[in-house]
Structure formats: C-alpha cells, structure tokens
Amino acid sequence: MEVAVIKYNAGNVQSVLYALERLGANAILTDDFERISTADKVIFPGQGEASTAMRYLKEKKLDLLIPELKQPFFGVCLGQQLLCEHSEENDTTCLGVFPVKVKRFQPESINEFKVPHVGWNSISDLRSPLFEGLNEDSFVYYVHSYYCELSEHTIASTNYVLDFAALMHKDNFYTMQAHPEKSGLVGERILQNFLNL
Incomplete structure (x- = not known):
C-alpha cells in the first residue's frame, strides 16, 4: 500500500x-499530481498558517486536485x-470539502483558557470505524488556536472553551x-484504523 503525504510547506x-x-x-512526501492521484491513501498533515498554505496549494494546483x-x-x-x-485565520477561503467554518477560540476570560489550546484533551461521542478499539473519552494531543465548528460531519468532539469538531467525516x-x-x-490506533479502511 502506498500512502501519499501531501507536501505543501506546512x-x-x-x-x-x-x-x-x-x-x-510505504509513505512518500510529495506534491506531485500523479503520485497523489494514484496513491492508495492520502494524508494531508501540517502545522502553520492557513492563507500561506492555501497559496502554496494554489501554486501547485493542488486546490483543484484534493477535492476530486x-x-x-x-x-x-x-x-x-x-x-x-x-477560516478566520487571515480571512482565508479554503478547499470547501466540508461546509464548515473555522473560527478562532475566543475565551471569555484569559485566566480560564489559554490560546493556543496546547496539550492533552479527550474526544467524545465517537462514531466512526476510525475509533475501533478505542474507548469513549480517549485522550489526544492538541496544538491549535482555531477550531472547526460542530456539524453533521462531526464524528467526535472535544470541549475547550466550547465543543468543537475533533474529527470529521464526509x-x-x-x-x-x-x-x-x-x-x-x-x-x-486512529492512524492504523485509517490505513485499514
């Protein structure tokens, strides 16, 4: 099985x-159309800033490939x-696969919640084959200042300031x-379950 990991300077x-x-x-890091199109699985990871990342995707025409x-x-x-x-991060138009808005955490009190949200937090309301072998309220590690709103595509949620989409599926x-x-x-286990899909 070949897994294409999309390279986009994130x-x-x-x-x-x-x-x-x-x-x-067997994972390869690539921004090549053909390698991504023919891979058995594709992973789109990254940390960084939304508008810069989107600019790179557009330069490589990956913004047209990914949704297809x-x-x-x-x-x-x-x-x-x-x-x-x-995304509210620099008012960025994203890829549009999910009809969901990305917002910045706005805590009522700076003493109560720090932004970015960094550290371990639990995922709940698990509903997907991605969670096979996992328990409700399992802990995962976060580093982010922006979150995806809850929607019909949410398959697990986390609470920090408010409930947000921890994982999604469409x-x-x-x-x-x-x-x-x-x-x-x-x-x-989540990665393994994805590879097993």
Whole structure:
C-alpha cells in the first residue's frame, strides 16, 4: 500500500512520516499530481498558517486536485481546517470539502483558557470505524488556536472553551484536529484504523 503525504510547506510532516513508517506503511512526501492521484491513501498533515498554505496549494494546483480525490483521505490539524469552507485565520477561503467554518477560540476570560489550546484533551461521542478499539473519552494531543465548528460531519468532539469538531467525516474524507503522531497509542490506533479502511 502506498500512502501519499501531501507536501505543501506546512510544518510537522516528518513526525507523521515516522509514525507511518512505524506502522509499516510505504509513505512518500510529495506534491506531485500523479503520485497523489494514484496513491492508495492520502494524508494531508501540517502545522502553520492557513492563507500561506492555501497559496502554496494554489501554486501547485493542488486546490483543484484534493477535492476530486476518491481514495481514503485524512486531513490532520491544519489539514483538517483547510478542508473546510473558510477560516478566520487571515480571512482565508479554503478547499470547501466540508461546509464548515473555522473560527478562532475566543475565551471569555484569559485566566480560564489559554490560546493556543496546547496539550492533552479527550474526544467524545465517537462514531466512526476510525475509533475501533478505542474507548469513549480517549485522550489526544492538541496544538491549535482555531477550531472547526460542530456539524453533521462531526464524528467526535472535544470541549475547550466550547465543543468543537475533533474529527470529521464526509464521503472518502476523514479529518482530525489533534496530532495522531503525538497522541501515543490512541493516535497510533486512529492512524492504523485509517490505513485499514
């Protein structure tokens, strides 16, 4: 099985490649149309800023390719947010796979919640084959200042300031706001379950 990891100058890609290697997947980092189109699975990871990332995707015409892909696709962290319609981060129009808005956390009190949301938090209301072998309220590791609103496509939620979409699913597209590669055995299991789809 070949897994294409989309290269778009967003950070944190190397740790995803290591995680896939540990699971025995043949993963390649690429922005090549053909390699991405013909891969068995596609992973769209990344940390960074939405408008810069979208600019790179448009330069490479990947903004046209990604929404048309038919194989199992997994967007992680910034990769989840870019699959939505719009992000408040620099007023960015995103890929539009999910009819969902990405918003910045606005805590009522700065003493109560810090932004970015960094650290371990639980995922609840689990409803997807991605969670096979996992328990309700399993913990995953987050680093983000923006969140995806809840929608009919939410398959797990997390509470921080408010309830937000921890993971989403629509057709062949799956997403996760937390970092599976930093989330210990829970994150490893989610990645493995994605590879098993």
